[in-house]
Amino acid sequence: CGSGSPPAGSGFSAGHRSFSSPPASPTKVCVVGGGPAGFYTAQSLLKGSPHIQVDIYERLPVPFGLVRFGVAPDHPEVKNVINTFTQTAQHKRCHFLGNVHVGKDITIQELMQAYHAVVLSYGAEGNRTMGVSGEGLPGVYSAKDFVGWYNGLPCNKELQPDLSHETAVILGQGNVALDVARILLSPLDLLKKTDITQNALETLAASKVQRVLMVGRRGPLQVACTIKVNLPRPRKRLTELIMKTLNEDHRGRQGVKRWGFRFFRSPLEVLPSADGSRASGIRLAVNKLEGVGDAVTAVPTSEVDEIACGMIISSIGYKSLPIDPAVPFDFKRAIVPNNMGRVEETTGLYCSGWVKRGPTGVIATTMNDSFDTARTILQDLESGAINVSVSRPGSSEVVPLLEKRGVRTVSFADWEKINAEETKQGTAVGKPREKLLDVREMLAVAWT
Template sequence: LTIVCIVGGGPAGFYTAQHLVKTRPDVQVDIYERLPVPFGLVRFGVAPDHPEVKNVMNTFTQTAQHARCSFHGNVSVGKDVTVQELQEAYHAVVLSYGAEGNRTLGVPGEDLAGVHSAKDFVGWYNGLPTNRDLRPDLRCETAVILGQGNVALDVARILLSPVDILKNTDITQPALDTLAESSVRRVLIVGRRGPLQLACTIKELREMVNLPGTRPEMEASDFECIAKMLKVLPRPRKRLTELLLKVAVETPEETELERRNSAKRAWGFRFFRSPVEILPSDDLTRAAGIRLAVNRLEGEGEDVWAVTTGEVEDVECGLVISSIGYKSLPIDPAVPFDPRKHIIPNTMGRVQKCAGLYCSGWVKRGPTGVIATTMNDSFDTARTLLHDMDEGTLDISTVKPGSAGVTTILEKRGVKPVLFSDWEKIDSEESKRGEGRGKPREKLLDVGEMLKVAWT
């Protein structure tokens, strides 16, 4: 039997495990996860009003319940056990630990109250234990989101959704209560470049366009010359741009006009703008606005970049959320890490210069792509590993202790893993708490409480 260890219980970890155990009867897989709960960003990233996306948890559950797969939560690799110790216990180790950091703006005022990363804000409404105490102050009219990708649109939608739409989702109760009291009426979604470089997908844009109680608020001048570019655009970009033009510049039909006129909340893209500084309130304690540089584009096609014109514009706002990207962090000094690309340097999932070490998911290729992209990428890594096994470049000649060896190490360090059956207790407690509120679950927000439920 070849025994493989996977670090990280998100989509990359589960899809890598799935491919290994399903295609080969001679492979056994153990997944180690930092948190007591599985599924990574499916639980802590995907928006609460996208329950259909979370159905992949059923597939992951089947994998975890497979006879040759096991889950060990509450184990932080790099801290509780080193990668070298895992390599000694297993024939191969796959690093699938995602992207737990975020890119910072690097502008003055970034540390003021009222400025958050999208990663923290999303973690807060999705119940990530480390973000439980974020308590964003939503007593302001205007929020500015920096970045125009799908995560930015998730945040905009959550800020502007009527709470009636959210109240039956798995959003945390504290987040729902805060949103119910929110004064935010206007969300501006800022991007460095123009409408043709908009980074979201059409599904997310359509959801914004159709969000009840909101109307779009765009600058018509941003769209000059865009219509005549349509015919040369590749198909997905063309469809996205057509929808954008329809919303931004076309005169709406009567029912849509009525809908917009009665809307109490507004959202809009601000193109050709980069953050220069977060402006403080008079008492210097919190954000009161943002200074944006006005840009123009240079270059052509998809390869255009923004250069500042020297002009700036100040926007009053009490909440700034930067959604300019997640980034992977090194977890163990023994593992090579590319500090520029923020990924583990690899060739088709083989960690460079480290026999027996592999990687998959966001830590392999960077923090972009949907779950389906992560799935394909993880299957590729699993294929690479199986290929090495068959070619003899992965050493499987010795018997390895696997989880028994790791458990001994963890016991000595006072770390007790949460098994999948323990997680199922947390899962059923969360479902039970959700039932009374008409929610699919009410997430436990505290690691201590999760462990208590898991082990009773």
């Protein structure tokens, strides 16, 4: 999977400053974001040099980002990476500081004064919009918010999705869309054994959703819910999956539950109910494909299609948001502009993960990307591009500053109290954990 250590033949010359001679004081690196990108970057930096100390700042009191709040509850094996992240957090040269909203509680400029290098790894918390009329109607949800709701993200706990209609349409055919479809149709007995929130379980128990359609603007060979490498075997398996599931039935207690794909369709308008109070359907353009290979694009024709439905979930992508006015931001691509992880025109500032390259790929993609950024930082330390001749205070200066502003940090040991409480509550009802949904409740447990 790669290593944070610079590879052989990476171009380092004898004239470059070498870490074989330890710096006068530790090299202080700050990572902003406690999700996969942040932890993988920290892991690689710690492995790459014995002189680096890493502080990971996270806005929530709990770590792990999308591993905790994005991975589907019925895929617990994907969350095993938390064990690796825990080892990183418990490393003697690593410190986790939760409950810190960087960009609000403290600025990037203040962090850059306290650290030799700052890495932005805060992910993508925004939603891409459809840009069609009616998308603000009740009954229309973003996949990001829906996933956050059933996975216990505090800001989504009040979502209250309306599942009182038979048909739900998901716009998008990626992995997140598949997760959402599965959660909507899975038997409750299966979900009860996962870490899905109790609130979501109760809502799903009363669900009347019987059919889920996943709509994509292109065709089956471009569908995004599997490996994108255009090789015969994966493509053959994808085709078999599609043919098998186009009209696959899942028999539940309320009858037959169905899901399937609708290809060559793009949203034109969310159709309102007769009284205009909520969504009652969606009008779609029927597309044709132009171009070949990776350059193929979907072009709308004059033909349209309409699907009557009571729920529409937009799963067309997450997007990163600017964190601080001092940080360059490409609003068109929704990333921090960078060159191999180096933020443009800002010495000592780096980025990794989705904010670096956009919200694509799986956890392994983020791992390799984060290792690349760590390697870039190590190269800059070797070359002297990052000045380590002057000691930096790191968290010893930042934490007192935060305290003066009324912000108390959550340590990894504090998080382990939350973890123990969630595990205890989950065990009582036969689940791996019952997540705390309220930040104030998390803090009360952490600081007892």
